[in-house]
Amino acid sequence: MxxxxxxxxxxxxxxxxxxxxxxxxxxxxxxxxxxxxxxxxxxxxxxxxxxxxxxxxxxxxxxxxxxxxxxxxxxxxxxxxxxxxxxxxxxxxxxxxxxxxxxxxxxxxxxxxxxxxxxxxxxxxxxxxxxxxxxxxxSTDALTSVYNRLQFNTSIEEKLAYALRHNVIMALLFIDLDNFKFINDHFGHHAGDLLLKEVAQKLKSCVRKYDFVARLGGDEFAIIIQEVKTIEHAGVIAQNVLNSLLKEYQFTGQNFKISGSIGIACYPFAGTDSETLIRHADMAMYHAKQLGRNNYQYFTDQLFELENKQNHLRNTLRHALDRQEFFIVYEPIFNLESRELIGLEALVRWKQPQYGVILPKQFYPLAEEVGINTALDEWILKTICEQASEWYNLENNEHFKVSFTISSSHLLHKLFPEWVQQMLDKAKMPATMLEVIINTQKAITANYNQILEENIKKLSKNGIGIALDDFGLGFSPLFNIQNWPVTCIKINKSFVADITTHPHVAKIVRSISHLANDMGLAVIAKGIHTEDQVNQLLKNGCNCGQGRYFGEALEANKISAFLYTNKE
CATH class of the missing domain: 3.40.50.2300 (Response regulator)
Known part of the structure; x- marks a missing residue:
């Protein structure tokens, strides 16, 4: 030293x-x-x-x-x-x-x-x-080296603030590659990855240095043009992107072509906040696909019909609880090495009369908008406690956990720990069987919120497990791991999806797993689909996981039989 x-x-x-x-x-x-x-x-x-x-x-x-x-x-x-x-x-x-x-x-x-x-x-x-x-x-996409979705969410707010401050037009372009699945299926994922890398560089070449390019996931990209003179100028840039994409690519001696569909939403005409602009650019992009692909479309008033669907969902969502349209499925969590069942994650679903089963990522933001998220959380926990208490004697494993994600609004309520305990007592479910999942990125913004920290400590003191979800995305809160009684961290499924093909991602998983193991925390990988992913996770220190590889999530009436089968 x-x-x-x-x-x-x-x-x-x-x-x-x-x-x-x-x-x-x-x-x-x-x-x-x-x-x-x-x-x-x-x-x-x-x-x-x-x-x-x-x-x-x-x-x-x-x-x-x-x-x-x-x-x-x-x-x-x-x-x-x-x-x-x-x-x-x-x-x-x-x-x-x-x-x-x-x-x-x-x-x-x-x-x-x-x-x-x-x-x-x-x-x-x-x-x-x-x-x-x-x-x-x-902040950077591991495959293409352009920005990722997390950085996109941050940057669009910054670009909007600039546009408002300087009274200029800002353009948001959503780009989706046409028939990309065909490339993956016929030439292999390696060819698809090489193509995505080249596409990312082409997009960067079509804009200025201070404009923004991100890969949002899969074959979806976004461009933020910080300042355009007119709305039509955004169309010129979009056409340049289409022209740049539309060329022959070669892989292992075979030639193929790729094109793109682009949706354009311009501030302030198509929206004045990021959520509206993103939604409208996405609508315009899907409209471009419907019109035959390899074109760009602006968000227009005609697309409000799609918005009407969202409004319909909002309106029917207000009465969904009273009409008993929600139900819960449970995704099993396994020890990857022994294949022992160690827990279940509760996932809520909405059986909407007109559109069928809808996932939380589609309806939960709407639930927060219409103000039923608190009542929905209460129904979820009440239902979990009632259902899981029946499985306690059957499982008879003190380490077995039933976990669920709680909204930040509930975590910030002073009486939340007491309310949880009342639910547990009423259902005669032991506190040690329950685990509360906290969204990692929301936890960052609440690092220094005293009520949040006190509530987490009270829950832990009562024997309830605390898990941080989507760990590894963004600036993951190591502060929280050091100062909160966290018992588990969950690795985001995007890392699991790429762990077998990208050594860079395997390094991230290894770093997270070793950090968790050093601190005595459980680490669970989400979204496992293949045996290769299981092997790579074990190789990089993660020994627990969940996903479709182990089967679909089950409704409550099938769990008892499932638990009995897994004990044999």
Whole structure:
């Protein structure tokens, strides 16, 4: 380690310097707080040891100044003192210190203190490096190197703010490749991946450097044109994109062509907020496909018929609970190595009379809009407790969990933990059988919300498990793992989908799994579809998972038989 030492006693300074050099450390010795501060900036040490009592700037003042100039790096500080009382300890901690070393000291004590600081520093660096790696990787699409959906969600808000501030037209283009499935099916996924990479570069070449290109998933891309002179100018750019895509590609000696369908929504004419613009660009893109593909379409008033469907869903959703149109299915969770059933995740479905079964990602945003999300959450938990309590004696496994995702609005309610406990007591379901899933990205925005943190701790104290969902997307909250009683993290299905084909993704999964294992947390992969994915997950440290590979999610009336079968 590189260690900076400050002591105005030449004798004491020589003793500690010799001891540290004997241990194999690189030492920078200084005789005052002022010298130590200058050496800190120059030498960038791994550890600082400061004598408390020094002429001029004392150790406490020096430590406070060091902490004030630190940025991302945290350097441990040990104070040297002839005596240590409660007041000195409090003052040292407030100044930014981490430990005390009482003079005179033995080499054994000094060595132990240094090693302890080294371990703490290494763990913090590991957490920091993992945070930086996940933050960097998660803003960029691993395959194409353009931005991903998460960064798109952030950037569109920034571009809209610019357009509003400067009173300019902003254009959003949604691009979907035509017949991409044919390429994958006939030439293989490797050919499809190569094509997506080339398409991404072509899109970047069609716009300016300060415009924005993202892959939203699969063969869907988005372009945000920060400023266009007219709506027609957005059409010119869209046509340039179509012309660029429409060429022959070659793979393993075979030629094929690709085209695209583009939907355009312009601020402020097609919407003034991101949600509306995205929805309208998506509608326009699907309209382009319906018109024969390889064309672009603007969002127009004629597309409001599609919007009417959404309005119909909103209106019928208000009465869906009273009409008992919701039901719950349970997706099994397995130990990937032993194939032992370890839990179930509850998933709500809406059986809409006109459109059939609708998934939460389609109706839950509407539920929040019409204000039934709280009542829906209450129905979900009540139903889960009633149904799962019947399975407790059958499963007879203290580690078996039934998990469900809770909305952020409920988590921020002061009485949420008491309400959950009442539901459990009424159904005679043990708290240890329940696990609450928290959306990772929503947790980031609520890092410092006191009610949220208190509620999570109360739930945990009552024996309820806490899981962070979609871990790895965006800036995953390591703060929450350190400070909340999290018991489980769930890896997003997009990583699972690419783990067998992209070593880059396997690295991310390995980092997440090792971090979870080091901290004693369960780690569960979502969206498993193949045996190859199972093998790659095990290889990279993830030993639990769920997905269609293990079968479809089951309704409650089939769970008892399923549990009985899996115990044989």
């Amino acid at each position: 590189k260690i900076l030492v400050a002591d105005d006693s030449q004798t004491n300074l020589a003793i500690i310097t010799d001891a540290l050099l004997h241990m194999g450390h690189e030492v920078t010795a200084t005789r005052s707080g002022e010298e130590a501060l200058a050496a800190f900036l120059r030498a960038k040490p791994d550890l600082v040891i400061l004598d408390v009592l020094m002429d001029g700037m004392d150790g406490f003042e020096c430590a406070a100044k060091i902490r004030a100039i630190e940025h991302d790096d945290w350097i441990p500080i040990i104070f040297l003192s002839g005596s240590v009382d409660d007041n000195s300890i409090a003052k040292g901690i407030d100044a930014g210190g981490d430990d005390y070393l009482t003079k005179p000291f033995s080499q054994v004590t000094l060595s132990a203190k240094v090693k302890a600081m080294q371990r703490i520093s290494d763990m913090r660096k590991k957490l920091y490096d993992t945070t930086c790696e996940l933050s960097l990787l998660s």
